[in-house]
Amino acid sequence: MEACLADVVRSLGLRIAPASEDRAHWTWAHHARAALREACRRGMTVSEESFGPLLRAAVHDPDPSFNRQFVEPALNAFGYARVRGALLGYLRTGTAQERAGAARAWYWTALPLRMPLVRAENPGTGGAPEPAGAPEPGGAPEPGGRSALVAEWNEAALRTFVSDEDVHVRRCVLPILPLDPSAYPAELHDLVDRAVALARSHPDAYIRHRVEIQVRH
Known part of the structure; x- marks a missing residue:
């Protein structure tokens, strides 16, 4: 998972502050996740190169709650269709670990788009977004x-x-x-x-x- 995080940090150009003395117990991964949350809050332009790292991190994150950190910015930058299509690819052809991770990540693809300041570098790369009220994951x-x-x-x-x-x-x-x-x-x-x-x-x-x-x- 740390390698996936490193790819996200590199592709998004995130800056990770060194651990201070009172936070010496924090790992590098905690800093990376915090930097991503802050970038999403402040707004960022997401390059095409970042799509793969974001999805890989979502799929390989073992925590079914923390993986949302990668799914949500990908949805806002690239759209529902592209993110869901990538997860479907993992489900169909991935390893057992990736199939399980794709299922955990799919849950979050019903989220509404709530990060208006997170945008793709090349608009339109994700296709048209879902209409209001995106379908529940796995719903009929x-x-x-x-x-x-x-x-x-x-x-x-x-x-x-x-x-x-x-x-x-x-x-x-x-x-x-x-x-x-x-x-x-x-x-x-x-x-x-x-x-x-x-x-x-x-x-x-x-x-x-x-x-x-x-x-x-």
Whole structure:
């Protein structure tokens, strides 16, 4: 993760103050994260080069809350479609660690754009933003409204959950995985049933517990 942070710092040109005596316990990573938060607050122009580092950091951050620090500026600078498309790529072709990280990062792609001072160096690189009220991550697409990328993600996440035996991947994918067959085309309904059955009989207690919450709602 520190290498990913270093790439973010370099690509964004962040300045990290050295640790003072009363903050000697802070690590370099804490300083890097603080510098990014401050840059977003004050405003910054994000270069094209920074897109990859921001997404890699989001995917490789093990904390499902801290990864928001990288997703949110990427969304504001490059748009929903580009960020979601990159995360979908990680889910489809990444390592087990990257698939799990992409699922954790996807959760934050429903955020509204709240960083008006964070802009891309080349406007338009992310395509048109989502309309007001961006779709919930993993939610069922509404007729004529929601992004096709959400439907693509749902299908890829469903297939990943069923086929990938890595328990960490399954733990990260399941919470944002719709388990209502109506969220999918008819040809995927059997796969939804298979995913539910797999989760209910899984040896991992969290997965067994989580599926019941999602099926109930």
